[in-house]
Amino acid sequence: MRQPAFAHLTGPAMWRRCDFDRTRIAPAPARVMLAPKATLPAKAADPAPWLAARGGAAVVPCPPDLCAEAAVLLADPARGLLALEGGATGTWRALPLPRARVRRPTPGPFDFQPTTPPADPAAPVDIARDAAGRVWLLDRAPPRLRVLSPDLTLLDTQTPPGASAPDQVVCSDWCAAVTDGDRLLVQPFGGVWGVASLPAPAIALAADPEFDLLVVLLPGPKLAIVTPDGLTVHALPAITAPVFLLVIGPNTIMVGEPRGAPGSPTETRFVSYGLSPADGPTMISSFGVRGVDGRAVWRQGDQVFASTADGARALYAREAPVETEGCVETYALDSEIFACPWHRVFIDACIPPGATVTLETKTADSLPPFPVRRPPRPPADVSTPATPVNIEDPWPPLGSLTADEAGWTPLGELDVRGAQADIPDPPERITRPSEEPYAQVRSDAVAPWPQVTLEGLIKAPPGRYLWLRVRLTGAERCSPAVLAVRASYPRPSLLEVLPAYWRADPVAAEATDRALALFEGWITEIDARISVLRQLADPRLAPPEALAWLASYAAITFDQRLDEAVRRQLLSEACWLYERRGTVPGLTRLISILSGAPAIIVEGFRMRRQSAAFVGQLSPILGSGLQLGDADAGGASEDPADAELEADYAALMLRRAMIRAAGGQPCPPDDPPYPLETDPLARFVRRFAHRFTVVLSRARTPVLEAVIQDAIEANKPAHTLHALCWMDAGFRVGGSLVGLSRLGETPCFEPALLGTAVLGADNTLGRAEPETRFRTGDRLNQERTGKP
Template sequence: MLMSGPRFAHLTGRRMWERCDHSGTRIEGNPAAVTLAPRLDGDDRPAFDATDYAAWQAVQGSAVVLPCAPDRCADAVVLLARPGQALALLTPAGWLPQPVAAPAEPTFDAVLLDFAPLQPPPTPAAPDAVALDPAGRLWLLDRAARCLRLLTPGFHLQASVPLPPDIEPGFFGCSAWGLVVTDRAAPRFIAQPWGGAWQGYALPAGVASAAIVALAADPAFPTAVALVKGPAAQWQLMTIGAGRVDIHPLPLAVAPLHLLLTAADHVLVGKVAHRPGDPRPTFFREYLLKPAGPEAERGFAVRGFDGRALWREAGGDGRIMASTAAGARALYPREPALAGSGVVETWALDSGIFGCVWHRLFADLCLPADCAITIEAKTADELPPFDLRRPARLPVDQAGDARPAPIDDPWPPLGSLSADEAEGWVRLGLADPRPAHADRPLADSVAERPSQDPLASRRQPSATPPAGMRSHEFLITAPPGRYLWLRIRLAGTRRQAPALFALRATFPRPSLLDYLPAYWRSDPEGADATERALALFEGWMTELDQRTDALPTLLDPRLVPAEALPWLASFLALSFDARVREGVRRQLLQDIASLYRQRGTLTGLTRLLGILAEAPVKIVEGFRLRRPTAAFVGSALIGPGLEIGGSESPLGASDGDAWARELAREHTALLLRRATEASPCPARTPDNPLPEDALIGFYRRHAHRFTVIVPRACDATLAAVLELAIETHKPAHTVHRLCWLDAGYRVGSASLVGISHLGPVSRPTPAVLGSAVLSTFTTLHRGRREDRYPYFKPMNPWEASP
């Protein structure tokens, strides 16, 4: 007896979770998970006041990492600038003051000249900000002189760039496209693209009372960001690009101040809570810069931060460092205290069946100790009227309160008409914890999907389940209805919270009662009791049927899970190299029958290597590289196939193979030694081990040799795989050579000299000795003039032929 497997409606991924209604929850990680949002009322710290914020602003500075010069073996150094103080270098002993030297005095010859030297610009005693440009030059902001100073690598003043007179310089930064300077007197800033002029930008009229309190720029990234404080403590983040400025609300913002660009689309924002240098942790949050606005992501913290500067370490790790009184400390991942509870309500899941009886609900989640999750369900056959629908509240990590649904919104609406609605909602019973994806056939399989694969959706999930994730099974006890809404309540502690990854609701409910005689359904009351008793066995029988239905996929190379590929290949006497990726293994299994039939042939070897290289491999046999004018003195007649001089093949080694050259050298050395000896032994002169007959040498050089041309960049791992495959599957007594074509000289469109042929002839046409006629098609000499090829020279093994 086989039961038809139920269908399911699923909710997973960031895009789907964003459309739900959130209260005290946020979306984090990849794969996306709904979890509790951080608390916004402090983290075991005293209440924030304006004097604390002013204290942080007073010490706010900037820092840059000076990289090591290419010709010097020295570590990168950190240079710190704080308003009102001299520059400081970070050393193992702490911060060391670094004064800015005046320009070097010019030197003159002994002849005295009656010229007055130019007065150098005054040296700033206390630069207010420091930045690096894309060329590695060091810039200083001198607020008193209203200009920017350019320094040499030795910290000597090199040049000055005046700022517009109507601006009071505030913060300064260098991005990939130019310089940015904010104005402390008004909510505006000026920018100068590299090679351009200063341009002024003012904030929109709606934020006229705002102030720019921080600026971050990096020469490696094309965007600068500024923190804007609006009225009533409304915080906004302004992104500044080349000719474009956007401003958006900053979510999860409670007294932010410090900014640092960690990537082209990520910015780190610090949260002020106590005095600078306090041993308690200072919290930071990283934001993703999206076109619709910044989105909160990971949290960080550091202890003892003095508020002067943040910077990214040079090198591959790219750690974020914070200045302290004694030096610097690295930020470590840490989330602030979490809210104790949160609620997320889903949009309508549509079964497409009027009066559908929903069956089971599988929730993929991580549930730490002391955390809990409860789910309520609601069903209906009709959607709420558009006029009564309420907008979905956004996650806490996204700016804004609610997302009003447009009238043409394709997403189904929420089921509740108010946030605290209780009517019609049915709480589901206790869940049965099961292994991750236990409801899916072959759930333990993990496969790497080839891109643009039309069968990818039919295979198993591509991502490994997160550690600790389990599938919790609920029985949906809501009344029948076409649409299903779910309300999930999360409960956690200050440090731990549930993480909900996906929901899968199965429908319609299968019944073993349908397989019994009609007698068992004649009495409605008795049928209900019988059906509930049979439901104890329905779950595992349904899953067994689903696994039975999935068995044919184990025999299909396109659908079999990745872990079962070696098992399927073992039936076909095929073993995989560990260096071969999954997509190549599937293709080998699909073509294994034809590859076995063509084993040892040119066609079969070409197909095999093409699959392994994932490129159109071409095999050129050595005898096909003979020039059509090949002839041998003493046996050739003058005709259209005669050539005198030159090598026979542009792909062949002109001086013979390495073993032949070595043998010739040894034979020549033996003859020289015999010439110097009075009575050489043996008396008979040894024969030349190499054939002196030109015809024999010709065939020895070309017969049983082939070249494998791979049109892709050379890769050591792939080369080893191809060499092993060639040695295993090539004909006996043959010699091969591997050639990579990652770049080459092209004629026309995708034509390679020596490989592709232009015209109706697809291969060289050899001359027929004794019947060729001397004509204009005959090459008598291969000489070339120097002025014939002015832009390239012949080179081995790809030698251009005139």
Template sequence: MLRSYALVHGEDQWRRAAFEDASLAPEDWAVQLAWEVVEPEAPDAPNATPPPAAGLAFDPWCRLYHSLPEAGQVERTLWAAYDLLDPQSQRPAPVALFEAAPLPAGEFSAIAQPVGALDEPRGLAVDADGRLFVAERGAGRILIYDLWERRLLRKLVLAGARPLDLASDGRRIYAVVEGSPDLLVLEARSEPRRLPIGLENLSRIAAGPAGGLWLLLDAGAQDARIVRLDAPDDVLAVPFATDIEFQEAETLVAARLPGEDFRRFSIQPGATDELPPIRARDYDGRGIVRTPDGRIGFWTRRGFRHAVPARVRYVSEGRVTTFRLDSGEFQTVWGRLFIDACIPANTQVRVHCIVADEPPEGAVLLRSPPANTETVEIRRPDLSPPMPPVALLPADNARGLRLHRRETGRELPWVRQREGDLYETYELPVIAEAGRYLWVMLDLSGNTRSTPRVRSLRAEYPSHDLLRRLPRLYSRDPPAAEFLRRYLAIFEGAWQDLESRAFARRALLDPHSAPPELLPWLAGFVGLVLDERWPVERSRVLIEEAIWLFRFRGTVPGLKRFLALYLGRDVILIEHFRVRGLGGAVVGGDSPLAANAILGAGFRVGGALGEPGQVAVLDQGRPADGFAVHAHRFSVVIPLTLTSEQREVVEHILILHRPAHTRYDICTVDAGMRVGVGLYTGLTSLVGRSAGFDQLRLGSSSLGRHAVVGRPAPGTRVGSGRLGGDTRVG
């Protein structure tokens, strides 16, 4: 007999429950014990007045910039060149950015910038084009410095305004101005415009990776608070916060005074949960930054450091009570309860079940939010099922049922846990009277160092009906009948698992639902031998399309689809006879019409985009031996950079599924795109980041192969140049 399940899973459903000394883990929305911060044994004494703010910023080349307001200087440090765990690693000395060397003449007139020439530089920001913006508070201006060309582009003077902090969302820069309720928005070559927000005491600003601006008001004060620009009424109070920065797309970090841990918040639509803090030893209190590898960095008297996870202490006991689960029928005998949980050593989860057909009148348990939650907004609270009546709650000293770990895994047929998933499925019977409604109460307990986690629960209904198949003698006495029902549930559960698997056995014949270990067996039904080097998900699609692939084996569509299934991207297959004739570049696809559109002469096609020894050169459109050049040959252009294993798999596919009399060349983007060597417009011309080019690195790049020198000149993009300066008309 197939059963139904009542489910509690996910953020929205758990937030409608009642929490008591328990919280939600935002990373997987699992229930856990509430936590509190463990202060260090000898913490530094918090400074009542934090020092003036300074700026930290990274450029696209992972170089760190640090402003020194008192010295009037901005330093550049090679962040990745120093390893704290390597005792042999030596920190490179910082380089002063604004030194005394003169700048190029012309529109940007030479200005001597000795060390200390800047007047109290504060905030720093770098845009997507590698331009550094410096908020020079004392001089009331913003300096724009081109890091690539190492020259000062602009000095943007703000009339009577003092910039404090800067933030970048890519192209645009947002500036906080002292004493102003508005923000300034500017780009490297555009004039600033005011963005009215109407907030007083603006101090710091942070731009979220997923969009949105966050503002810190009254930095370093008792009433410091964080607001979001598009929702200024949602205020997050963080006393003595000195700076804010995003660690991830939805994780906001608030730095506090020196000696105090950084607080972290998970910013979700409609809810803000506090995460375990991170420790910042010797933080100077002047600002933080997100490093290119996703950590939070700060400055100390010993230089740049990274924040590390702080140790937290969990409460010993907590409780979560679900909302009402409805079976839809009165006098329902509930079956088993399945719970996906992670229960470490010295922790425990016990369960109470409350069942009723008609809940008694009176007070009900109040719905309370999770601990460590700052703000929460329940979507459609009127749809939340009722909580249990207080009269039905178990006594305070009542001990719930313990969980039994299922050795066979989840009860759902043919469902496997993800690799690396620490959650296991536990089971216990619902020991309660018959009733339509069910409430589940979870008692969590731990040792203050670790906590159990419950991700989801599923209540099975109705229970088995084996008692009805036995003589009435065995169910006359209610206590004996209840014991026998629970006893028979052990065997009925095993039968139910077998029956469910038999009923869902069709899942074994579907390549998208079959377990990975059964894929070779399933592939044998269509005469396919799987290559273990293929990813599992692509092997599933290969089995699904195997019949079609065998039907078109050895043809251009078949080879292209076979390679696309493995690589996850379409490839270009060029038959050499289609580019025969006068030679030259071809516009369009591989159709005969496009193959005859000639733009010039002296081009060639071949392996690795024209590797010597693998290509035939077309000299002014007259090949020396047209048959040897074009007959039974084809090239496969792959717009990817292949690893050695991927290249071996591609060659294996071509050897098995190409026509036996043909020869092939494999062309990837590693060799680049070179005019005169296999470059055909619309066929082998790949423009963009996927073309395999990167910035030139000395000692590790080959010029003309996979590296590019320099960057596009100014004036090649609308809005990036200045007429008369670096852009000319005509």
């Protein structure tokens, strides 16, 4: 029986082409959920007291030579400059306002003492820190900016041009900016001040010295994104009356909506948004905090804090109330078959208690005409409005001409099955997607809402195109999540495998087909599983849990320290590695697979010095290639094993000599021969024989070193010795050997070709020049070098 095909709908790119009604796309992984309620709070806060109390905060990192935490400085318009002591649970301490360091001259005999001391600087209304660590203080009366060093020493004073009532100052990684009503004053670092007009007076301004993002909060609520080329304005979804604005990432912001009065225990709601050029601000998650006094909100590390009267409090995660109903309508799924009988539909979803997912379908053999096509509505958390349908848009259109169009066929109650039960080889463990930081640590924990697959039989009439309308129902605190949709086509029939007699009568054939359909579902799934059995023998396609079983056929036992990619590669090349086990190519490839980087094996005999000289020519040359005897003849051995053997032999001979000195006779009476080679040439050859070095282009780690050592011991010739050379081991500067490398695709130890001639180590290209060595104090002149 032939297997049906599938039309898939999954991932953010496909979901964005659908029509959303009170639903949104949640990230990581992309899934459709009910959208947060966009209603006004029960008690809308008056923004005037919040804006009057607002100041600013800056996190000044501690110098590298001091073991102290970063300091949080707060600019309070009423109390001046404050510092947070004792961390987030500490208290605010007043700091003296910065002054310039002025050297006062010594009073002379005719100098007059000033009658009044200089006036104290005004209390700052905002504070910011730039990427260089400097602190910027904004004064409103008179309008000026004071630039301070990290130790709060006054470095410079600036007056933004035309500033009458500056409100806020921020610093990004490319500029400093100040708001003044409906004007934005921007000074690129190293440049001059410029003025940009805003559509309305700014409510809040935000930037971060680590990122290039500069944003302005406007009434509406709207968000203006400022770049060196200009500004773009987007609407802010899922929020109504924001006051606070904070940059928490390169493309992430946080907006706060207060409730009640400053300092009240009423919870203040914060919403984080992701910024994209195409969709604008997209809601990510919600947070909350109580007791906020409205003076400042700042980011410190991975946390966001809000100032309180006693200190600071960290924001906590808080899911906003969501809509209780919503739906998403898909674009046309094309079977490319005229009058195609669509079969079944599968929905991968997470359904908490009290939530439901229902499905409606619609089919047709033609698409709606272009003039009457309805543009899809964006997700509720996306500010981009619905755009008219482009005639050149390659995506299929919606099936409905109006949002509430009738004529859809409901599927009724959907069957609940295991996660991805229709897939022949589903993942071993599928649970509800979670971004909990300890999810990987507690991998054995059971998710409260496990992922399931909903199955339904498509009852719509045959047609080439299929549209789906998924309706979600939940509560204010829980929402179902739809991750993927799969529709199978055309409908397989067991009647096709029966003799033609059973299809002769159309009426009887339809009744027979319906009766056989009771068994078609599980027979189709069994056939699908049989068709993918061959994948179990392919290391590239086999599921991770089948790799150990597949390796048993090749007599391979995996080290538990190897990751999945290395195991698949070892299985793919197992036969090739077995054929070359114990050889240089086989061992090189094995080490390269285990380390994940190219490896080079340098055999010791290839490092043996050439003992050749040019004698009898016009100018006899005795260069560095000449060696008379062994360099260590008669000396200590460089091999640790030989040194240990030589020490044992010396100890044995000493004991035998002591026995003879005492008048005894050692047994056996004859002395054992010297265990090492005495011939200098033999010692020279043996020092490089049966040894090799593995050069790894990886940094050394204890686990990787242990894995490679075990692999080399199990696969190298038993009589050989080896050593590992890691990339981070450094270079040898005191000798002539700087390093080993490979030039091009051919290893440098293989002979090169010049035309048809093979160039080996005994070939010389050109005439050798005498080596000239200089000592300290030698003069470099014509007499010394012998060259003009």
